[in-house]
Amino acid sequence: MLMQSAPPLGDLENADEFIARHIGIEPEDEKKMLGVIGSASRRELIEGIVPPSIRRAQAMDLPAPVTESAALAELKAIAKKNQVLKSWIGQGYYGTHTPGVILRNILENPAWYTAYTPYQAEISQGRMEALVNFQTMVCDLTGMPIANASMLDEATSAAEAMTLAKRSVKSKSNVFIVAGDCHAQTIEVIQTRAKPLGIEVKLANSAPEWEKLMNGDYFAVLAQYPTTSGRIDDLREEVKRAHAKQAAFIVAADLLALTLLTPPGEFDADIVLGTTQRFGMPLCNGGPHAAYLACRDEFKRSLPGRLVGVSVDVHGKPAYRLALQTREQHIRREKATSNICTAQVLPAVIASMYAVYHGPAGLKRIAQRVAAYTAILATGLKRMGFTLTSEHVFDTVTVKAGDKAASLMARALDAGVNLRLAWGEYVSMSFDETTTRNDIEQLWSIFAIDGQALPDVNDFAKGIEPMIPAELRRTSAFLTHPVFNTHHSETGMLRYIRSLSDKDLALDRSMIPLGSCTMKLNATSEMIPVTWPEFANIHPFAPADQRAGYAQLDEQLRAWLCQATGYAGISLQPNAGSQGEYAGLLAIKAWHESRGDAHRNICLIPSSAHGTNPASAQMVGMQVVVTACDAQGNVDLADLQAKCEQHSAALAAVMITYPSTHGVFETQVKELCALVHQHGGRVYVDGANMNALVGVAAPGEFGGDVSHLNLHKTFCIPHGGGGPGVGPVCVVEDLVPFLPGHEAGGVPSNGVGAVSAAPLGNAAVLPISWMYCRMMGPEGLTQATETAILSANYISARLKDHYPTLYASANGHVAHECILDLRPLKDTSGVTAEDVAKRLIDYGFHAPTLSFPVAGTLMVEPTESETLFELDRFIDAMIGIREEIRKVEGGDWPREDNPLKNAPHTAASLMGDDWSKPYSREAAAYPVASLSGAKYWVPVGRVDNVYGDRNLFCSCVPVSDYA
Structure with missing residues (x-):
């Protein structure tokens, strides 16, 4: 018998096997997709999309890929360099026991950590119920009437409380009094935030100083309760003194202590904030942890962050939804009072479940x-x-x-x-x-x-x-709602958690094709190290030698991200993309000031930009000037040049997103950067769309001076239902000295102080991105980018006869996402983009990004992780919906009574005796045959947003309301 020769040892070792696990497109699939697009090869496609002027000249200098087991072993060796000692340091961070039922079934469960921000309310009822529990827990323990669905950390929550007070009180003072016995990191973040806003922070480090300041002029006061040194102060009379000055009194309170202490709401505090870390979230070297922010009812419409409210669905049943100002950055833009566009949902869910349990x-x-x-x-x-x-x-x-x-x-x-x-x-x-x-x-x-x-x-x-x-001593009751008094056995808790996750649609069920949000695979091997004791049980202010593993992780990940972006230096401290933007603009501002150009305060921002961009510019004291976009969605260079010339003496920066928010590689980006530099400004390249750039082009090479990255997008940290995130800020060489410092954490600053409570921000999720880079290597990361672009163009090509792509390059191609134009359908059928989004739920899909950046459109981003089977399943759903719209256009179904207008359909609505719709129950529930074996049943019908805002209710609904 003829013996076959053994394959080479290198093939057997298969060091790059993870690349094929991460990237969903097989070689044969790629050929089929390229045929639909009309390209001979992936290289030809990329060369026809990415402008030659910005393509990388050489590959990223990264380690070659290794297997999942090898990467885990390598990271374990790094983790062991951390020393896990008993830490009685306190200062806002405490040891806690995460109940096993919560650890396994939420923190380590993809049904919870792969979910997206609950913009589509109907498919987010489970996590929103958990967030309403969180809000109720905070309101009950603090004694306040309203609380949001979490903040990034205690220190940034305090900074947000400061600006909330500034815009809410009658006092016209610019002085903010802070008790010197607040946590050191909180004071530092407040000082960073206050400086560009012209707020004067005055510290009261002794009783005489406190007396003197309280008798002066101020708009708000912050006190810790108990203090960082442990003292319990009676603040009741101090609150009255502040109110006599028409100022606000803010309390940073420990939630566990409030089970025994008189809650601040009972002595008339205006704003209460703090952390929920000790409610089941490990120390994590500082994060991720859910902070909280609660306030008096009169302040609610200025409350930053996300708020989950209770509304009703089309059937009159209670239903949860994001309420009020949850998208204020996109609506108010440069007038926004906060750039916070996310939360810490996964840690907030854990904290709420800790209270439930x-x-x-x-x-x-x-x-x-x-x-x-x-x-x-x-x-x-x-x-x-x-x-x-x-x-x-x-x-x-x-x-x-x-x-x-x-x-x-x-x-x-x-x-x-x-x-x-x-x-x-x-x-x-x-x-x-x-x-x-x-x-x-x-x-x-x-x-x-x-x-x-x-x-x-x-x-x-x-x-x-x-x-x-x-x-x-506290005398009032708290957590009286049945949800906090029912699920105390492990069996009961397990089933409650499962019942909530069953209501949701996360990445573990289906593709989430959200444009700009990059919902890609969060591989299990990447997630495993998060709960290793060596990473989870480290106090952020432990001695540096105990954090040696974290220091190595930080150093390596920053070096790899520098290779991916072309920048010279990076800080991993910002714990959200919005905070990365903020830190980057602070660096630009500090650089100008260091050169005697403090007068440079104009920030040019294209009209298509993400809403956080103008909000961040406003927060660092810059004046936003909006520049136009042309008919193709590109930055209008003629208008940009005119604005540069008009504001040349005061130009500080321009903020662009690349590829553009419209999903296109603009060909003149190098010219844009050179133009701004010519007038003395710096170029901020928003890293939201880095999934189209890694390995292909680098903003630090084609003219960018600053970028933030979203590790929860491009580098695989899961979205967690709306947080945690990490927003590293990346800069060119001359801006490196102006990256954020952290005096409390031993990181010296050069004009830019701390932007997060912990020196490494959400440190415990950094191993996820480390694992991703280590297992992918330079070739894998580049292939991921190219495949993401391939998949987006495949969707655009297959759907072009049904939904035209709004913006494309001259050759008809898009970047890593495409905007489907549904606006003409409203005239022909009465069907809106929102109707299509809700009908997609009946097909088992989370909708693409709705009406951003253009109203009446859907922005689709498939990522590289989805298989061709799943891409085709989504495409077939979109085509099926278009055929349904044609039935409306043809008069087969009435404009106001058809599957799209009535979507999504609940099981209860389909099982009633009376069915008077002009379409069958089967058409409503099973629009494609494949759903018969794997149907996701939406728990509520379409939610009434207007009712929810007019009747704001943000804590647990009485059980009688569900009867």
């Missing part, structure tokens, strides 16, 4: 245990001769150690414990739900003088009073 009694018991252990520690230290800074504390004890402080810190480290050194001579310890009796005894031993007898925890076993003043 433990219930009010469970949360109070956890808080009581923390307070009891803290009181035992404090009492023992006093017996040992130490002086405490406060007699009233919840979870944090601060000892005046004087010249012994340094040696105490060293002894703690030798014992495997992190304490916090405060103001040079004080040592702080913060307890949490992970604290044990052994921890108390260990801390006593660290503080003991050699030979000193230690207290015995058993001496306190019969009970010890918490160190909370009697007049500030």
Whole structure:
């Protein structure tokens, strides 16, 4: 028998196998797709789309790809360089136990982490119910009437509270008072935010300073409750003093403490903020964690971020939806009061489920245990001769150690414990739900003088009073809704979580073809390291040598992203794309100021830009000047030149998106960059569409000075139902000194302070992008870009006879997304783009991006991860819907009573005895035969948006309303 020769060893090792796992298009599929498009090869297609002037001259200098198992092993070796010590550092970050049922079924479950922001309400009812639970939890614990669906972190939440107060109160002052005993990182982020807005931050670092400032002129005050050193202040009279000045009083409050403390809403605070990290989210080296922001009812229409409200569907049933200002950046643009366009949904869901699982009694018991252990520690230290800074504390004890402080810190480290050194001579310890009796005894031993007898925890076993003043102990009930008093068994909790995820449509069910949002594969191997203890259990302010693994991860990922973008330096601190924009514009502003050009404040922004662009420019104190786009959707260079010349002396920057927001590679981008540079401005290239550039072109090479990336788009961090994200800011060489610093985290600044609470922002999700780059290598990343462009052009070509593509290049091609023009259909049939979006739900799809950047259109982005089968399934659905529209156009179905106008169809609506529609139930439910075996049933009918805004209700609906 003829023996075949063995294949080469390299083929057997198959180091690049992940590339084929990530990219959904097989070689045979590619040939078919190219035939439909009319291109002979993928290279020919790309060369006909990407302008020759910007194509990369050489490949990215990245490591060659490795297998999933090899990448995990390599990353594990890096993770082991982190040292996981017991951290009693506090300062807003605490140990917590993530209940296993929540860890496995939410944090590690793609049904939850691959979902998108709930713009399409009908297919997002599960995660929005969880967010309403979150909002209810915050309202109940803070005593405030309204709360949003989470913020990025506590420090940025405080900065947003400052600007919310500024635009909401009657005081005309520009002074903002901050208690010096707030968290250091919060103070720093506030100072960063205040400076370009002309707000003067005044710190009150002592009681006399506080008195002096409170008697002066100011528009708002911020106090921590309890303070960062642990002290519980009675703020009731201070609130009255602020209100007498027509100013707002803002409280940064610990939610767990509020189960025992009088909530700020009960002493008339105006705004309350904080973090929900200790409700089940690990330390994560600083993030991702869901912050919260709550306010008085009068402020609700200025409340930043997302708000989930309760409305009704077409059948009169309660239904959830995003409410009020959730798209204010796109509506108000340069007049927007905030550039926050996302949230921390996945951590917020975990926090809300933590409250659901433990219930009010469970949360109070956890808080009581923390307070009891803290009181035992404090009492023992006093017996040992130490002086405490406060007699009233919840979870944090601060000892005046004087010249012994340094040696105490060293002894703690030798014992495997992190304490916090405060103001040079004080040592702080913060307890949490992970604290044990052994921890108390260990801390006593660290503080003991050699030979000193230690207290015995058993001496306190019969009970010890918490160190909370009697007049500030909570008496009001909280979390009384049945949802927080029902699902306390694991079986009950498991089924509740499953029932909510079943209501949603996430990437684990079908393609999510959202243009500009890049919903690509979040590979399981990329996700696995997120919950490794070496990454999850690190405190962001632990000593640097304990974070050596994170430092290496940071260094390598920044180097790889520099290769992908062509830039010289990157900061991974911004924890959202909006914050990356903000940091980038701050860098440009600081650079101009360093050259004596502080007067340069004009930011040119094309009319097609993402709404966060003008909002970010406004936040750094720049004046937005809008430039025109031509009929093809490109930046109008003649208008841009005129505006450059008009504002030449004051030109600070231009902000463009490339490829354009309209999904086209503009051929004159290098000329645009040169024009702006000629007039002394810098070029900001929004990185939202980097999935069309990596390996093909680099903004840092074709003229960009600054870009932000969306790691939750191009580099595979999952969207998490609307967060977390990471928005690294990338800059050219001369702007590197102006990347954001973080004094509290040991990162020096050069004019630009911290933009996030933690030095590495949402650090725990960075391993996802590291894994992606490591497994793809330079060839894989380039192939991913080219395949994304191929897939978008395939969809555009196949649908051109049904829905014309609105913008294309001269040869009819698009970039990585295409805008389908549905506007003519309204005249011929009465069908709108929204009707098509809702009908797609009946076909089992999440709609493409609706009416952005052009009203009446759908913007489709398939990404490289979808298979040809799934692309064709979507195309067939769109064609099927077009045939339905033709029936309306032909008079077979009435304009106001057809499957599109009535979509989406619930099972309940189809099962009633009375069916008087002019189309069959089968046509409504099963428009294509393949749905009969795998039907997603939408839980509610079309939601009434107008009703929801007119009748705003953002906390749990009484059970009677569901009857």
